[in-house]
Amino acid sequence: MVPMNTRWIQAVVVLCSALLAAVAHTEDGPGCLDCHTADADIPVHVVFSSVHGNLLGGGAAACTGCHGPSEAHDRRGRRNPPDVSFGPKWTSDLEARNGACQGCHAGDKQLLWLGSEHEQENLACADCHTAHSQQDPAMSVELAGDQCVSCHSRQRAQMKLPSRHPIAEGKTACTDCHNPHGSATDADLHQVTLNENCYSCHQEMRGPLLWEHEPVTEDCSTCHNPHGSVNDRLLTARGPALCQQCHSAAFHPSLPYGAEGLPAGSSGSSNRNLVGKNCTNCHSQVHGSNHPSGARLTR
Ligand code: HEC
Ligand code: HEC
Ligand code: HEC
Ligand code: HEC
Ligand code: HEC
Ligand code: HEC
Ligand code: HEC
Ligand code: HEC
Ligand code: HEC
Ligand code: HEC
Known part of the structure; x- marks a missing residue:
């Protein structure tokens, strides 16, 4: 049995550390990790072993890199949603959804995202990309191909025909030819023309x-x-x-x-x-x- 006075001391210690945490929290930046601990219901810490782990210096700041400062949520948790949740109840405004990523990724391969076929079809970055995993499956050639054909059933069927580009064999991939973020050509090809696409691998045909x-x-x-x-x-x-x-x-x-x-030349008319x-x-x-x-x- 624990003596009465020890219990009381314990309670004071817990109260003090909570107060200290609250103070530290406002001074040292966001307190996301106070509640979103490694063993919380929704384990999100795996993000720290991904490429995004050191965003804005790492730690809780990394969380705000994608989810926004979320000050109201940071203070009250469940009662106020974070600025950017990516969850199903968050905004359906795609520009906002994708803008959260495009704030950092609007150049290079993502330059032509706006107006691309996938954007027009209401796809969001997070439909293909997974932030909370060590390796984003979209970055694996094999898993990305599976993702593509989960929507593109015609290509899935064509890939199984007797003559095909060796995609299933891993020698070519959908993304060798296509940029899923859009491109200046029809069919989102990487090259400026269809023939240039073919020549990029079949050089002898050029x-x-x-x-x-x-x-x-x-x-x-x-x-x-x-x-x-x-x-x-x-x-x-x-x-x-x-x-x-x-x-x-x-x-x-x-x-x-x-x-x-x-x-066959039965009629005698053919050569x-x-x-x-x-x-x-x-x-x-x-x-x-x-x-x-x-x-x-x-x-
Ligand atoms: C006081 C505790 C607390 C703090 C601090 C906190 N959260 Fe949360 N957060 C929660 C709880 C609880 C939920 C679950 C809400 C629910 O299930 O409705 C949640 C949910 C979320 C979600 C999912 C929302 C959704 O719609 O699915 C995100 C994203 C999130 N928090 C990000 C953050 C970020 C970023 C920070 C730091 C700026 C932060 N949280 C700080 C308690 C907290
Ligand atoms: C690279 C951007 C990015 C970073 C950094 C990031 N998140 Fe997320 N987070 C997302 C996206 C996107 C989702 C939607 C689900 C998914 O794609 O994984 C999400 C989902 C969540 C969810 C809801 C998960 C669920 O299963 O309902 C919580 C909670 C959350 N994030 C908290 C955090 C916390 C805490 C941090 C910092 C440790 C953090 N996130 C860092 C992008 C990010
Ligand atoms: C605050 C800036 C920032 C935000 C916001 C951000 N990223 Fe990133 N992202 C980065 C940085 C930095 C890298 C690493 C770049 C490098 O290594 O060249 C990166 C890398 C990536 C990569 C490459 C992954 C790999 O394994 O190489 C993908 C995919 C990616 N981000 C997707 C997203 C998505 C999807 C979102 C929105 C949910 C997002 N990012 C939000 C900064 C950001
Ligand atoms: C239809 C699926 C799909 C959508 C939607 C998508 N991506 Fe990607 N993304 C991929 C695949 C597959 C790769 C890896 C192959 C490649 O680089 O082309 C990739 C690669 C990336 C990379 C790393 C390569 C690089 O550019 O350096 C980043 C960053 C990225 N995507 C960000 C985004 C952002 C931001 C959005 C939303 C505006 C988005 N993606 C939407 C499938 C998608
Ligand atoms: C969530 C479903 C979904 C995923 C995943 C997806 N797509 Fe699409 N994609 C569509 C839709 C819808 C269209 C427009 C209708 C169509 O052409 O089938 C489209 C169109 C296209 C087009 C035609 C573009 C144009 O300008 O005509 C190409 C090429 C394409 N996708 C390639 C890919 C590749 C490569 C991947 C994998 C990295 C992929 N898609 C993943 C839904 C998806
Ligand atoms: C060797 C290059 C190459 C590879 C690999 C490739 N494609 Fe294509 N794809 C093309 C070319 C070229 C076109 C445009 C000509 C056409 O429509 O036949 C095209 C057209 C498309 C279109 C739009 C036209 C339509 O039929 O709706 C979609 C969608 C598409 N590809 C998806 C995919 C998917 C998914 C994969 C992976 C399973 C893939 N592609 C692999 C070269 C390729
Ligand atoms: C999409 C239409 C098209 C297809 C399909 C096509 N050709 Fe041609 N071919 C042409 C055109 C156009 C020319 C050049 C104009 C001309 O001289 O008639 C040509 C020229 C030729 C020539 C040279 C003729 C000359 O007068 O110098 C031969 C031989 C030839 N083709 C054989 C073939 C063979 C064999 C195939 C099937 C494997 C084939 N073509 C498929 C359109 C086509
Ligand atoms: C007029 C029709 C026609 C056009 C257009 C055409 N090809 Fe072919 N291609 C063929 C035929 C027919 C074969 C089969 C030849 C055989 O079996 O001897 C073939 C075979 C091939 C092969 C298999 C290897 C080989 O040499 O047999 C490749 C690779 C190829 N073509 C690439 C291309 C590329 C790249 C282009 C565009 C620059 C192209 N083809 C345009 C008719 C065509
Ligand atoms: C990313 C590289 C790449 C691109 C781009 C590409 N190919 Fe290929 N292609 C291959 C590979 C790899 C093979 C298999 C060669 C082998 O197994 O020897 C192949 C084989 C072929 C074959 C022979 C198939 C058979 O049954 O033998 C034809 C025809 C062909 N490609 C046509 C095209 C055409 C047309 C384009 C443009 C639309 C194109 N390729 C673009 C990589 C590519
Ligand atoms: C047994 C061999 C042989 C076969 C099979 C053959 N050709 Fe020819 N073809 C020739 C020869 C040889 C010439 C050139 C005659 C010349 O230079 O006067 C020729 C010439 C041509 C020309 C040029 C005609 C012109 O007006 O100058 C075309 C087009 C042509 N062939 C198309 C075809 C097509 C299409 C097929 C299949 C349906 C075919 N050939 C099958 C041997 C063949």
Whole structure:
């Protein structure tokens, strides 16, 4: 049993330290950590082992870096919400939500956020980014890809087609080609044009070549789907059909071909050389040629 006088002393000590804490608190800056302790109901201290751990000098000041000075909340806790809570009950004004991050991140890759497709679609920074974790999952190529396809189901399906960019294999990532914060081009590509995007990895395709094939220099995606395809080599159509979209009146054979190949010459009307062959068997340099006599893209 604890004697009466010891209890009384304990009570005084607790009261004094609370008063001292209150004084220290106003003098030494925010007291966020007095209530938001490491073992509180909502454990938020993991932020200290993240890149944001030393914000504004670290400690409780780091909290205010994102949540604002929150003076009223700091004094009374539960009764007044912090300036910036990011919680579901906080403002639905996206400019405010994102402004809390853009105060520090409005340059570099985030420069074109305002007006970007994702901003227009009401996405917030915190929809993709997690502040209270040691490593923000968005910064991991693999986890970010999972995030992307959780909304982009069409690309999720395309990634599983027989021919695809090796995203699942980890050799390419959505963010190698796209800037999720927006860019100056369609489809949020990092490069200024779609072809420049392709050349950034497929350098051997960059011209100029002696004999160019017009659709290639214009737009790789006329023949390739960058995400995936049922056809080999990410092609948008198979075999002769691909070429015949534009070369319907190619001089040698005048018959249209099926997707599987050239028609068998039962009627005698087709060129025997072409039977069962793909245009690319002869026109192998479909991306252009540097051979002096490569005008027909055959060498
Ligand atoms: C006096 C104790 C106390 C202090 C000091 C305090 N908080 Fe809180 N804070 C709380 C409590 C309690 C809650 C939970 C409120 C609830 O569940 O409704 C909370 C909730 C929050 C939330 C979540 C709000 C939401 O809507 O989900 C944030 C963010 C927050 N505090 C940040 C801060 C920051 C930043 C500071 C320092 C400037 C701070 N707190 C200081 C007690 C405190
Ligand atoms: C880099 C910005 C940033 C910093 C620094 C930061 N927070 Fe947060 N905080 C957020 C965001 C964003 C959320 C919303 C949930 C999420 O994305 O993790 C949040 C959520 C919270 C919540 C609610 C969590 C929940 O599960 O309901 C509390 C409480 C909180 N923060 C307190 C703090 C405290 C205390 C500190 C300082 C130790 C701090 N935060 C530092 C950005 C930050
Ligand atoms: C007070 C300034 C400040 C605020 C507010 C702020 N950040 Fe940061 N952020 C930084 C600094 C500083 C770094 C480290 C930069 C560096 O290492 O180059 C950083 C780094 C990051 C990184 C890179 C993470 C990594 O692992 O490399 C991400 C992502 C990020 N912040 C997202 C956010 C988000 C989302 C918010 C809003 C919830 C936010 N930041 C709010 C200052 C801030
Ligand atoms: C659609 C998801 C998504 C949204 C929304 C988003 N980000 Fe990011 N962010 C990412 C991914 C993925 C990365 C890592 C790959 C990269 O750098 O492109 C990243 C990287 C970053 C980085 C570190 C790289 C750098 O720029 O130095 C910062 C900082 C950042 N984001 C801040 C923000 C801010 C601020 C917002 C809101 C204005 C925001 N992000 C909105 C997905 C997103
Ligand atoms: C929370 C859901 C969500 C997440 C997560 C998300 N997006 Fe989006 N994204 C959308 C919506 C909605 C649109 C607009 C409609 C559309 O094009 O599907 C969009 C549009 C796009 C566009 C088209 C932009 C344009 O200008 O046409 C690209 C590219 C894109 N997202 C890439 C990404 C990448 C890469 C990631 C992962 C880093 C990602 N998205 C994560 C919802 C999301
Ligand atoms: C090799 C580069 C590359 C990779 C990797 C890539 N994309 Fe794309 N993406 C493009 C190009 C180029 C376009 C524009 C041409 C088009 O629409 O086919 C595009 C268009 C888009 C669009 C807008 C067009 C539409 O169909 O709505 C979305 C959304 C998109 N990509 C999401 C993603 C997601 C999610 C991933 C990861 C699973 C991803 N992309 C991976 C190059 C790429
Ligand atoms: C970030 C780098 C990167 C970018 C950008 C890129 N690719 Fe690729 N591409 C790859 C890689 C890696 C492979 C797989 C090569 C391998 O496995 O040998 C590949 C393979 C291919 C293949 C062959 C697929 C097969 O089945 O063999 C085609 C076709 C292709 N890419 C077209 C494109 C087009 C078109 C673009 C522009 C829209 C593009 N790539 C942009 C990295 C990239
Ligand atoms: C006129 C249609 C067409 C256009 C446009 C086109 N390609 Fe191709 N591409 C093909 C065909 C057909 C193949 C398959 C060749 C084969 O199987 O011999 C192919 C194959 C590829 C391959 C696989 C490797 C190889 O050499 O076989 C890559 C990589 C590639 N293309 C990249 C590109 C890039 C980058 C662009 C834009 C600069 C582009 N393609 C534009 C038709 C096209
Ligand atoms: C998007 C339309 C388009 C597609 C698809 C296309 N081409 Fe072409 N091709 C052209 C254009 C435009 C030219 C240049 C104009 C011309 O001479 O007819 C050309 C030129 C050529 C030439 C040189 C002809 C000449 O007169 O010098 C050959 C050979 C050729 N293409 C073969 C192919 C093959 C093989 C394919 C399928 C792998 C293909 N093309 C797919 C549009 C296309
Ligand atoms: C058996 C080989 C072979 C096949 C298969 C073949 N070509 Fe040719 N093609 C040639 C040769 C050789 C020439 C060049 C003739 C010349 O220079 O006079 C040519 C010329 C062309 C030209 C240029 C015509 C012109 O007016 O100058 C086009 C376009 C063309 N081919 C498209 C195609 C298309 C599309 C296919 C598939 C449907 C195809 N070729 C299949 C051998 C072939």
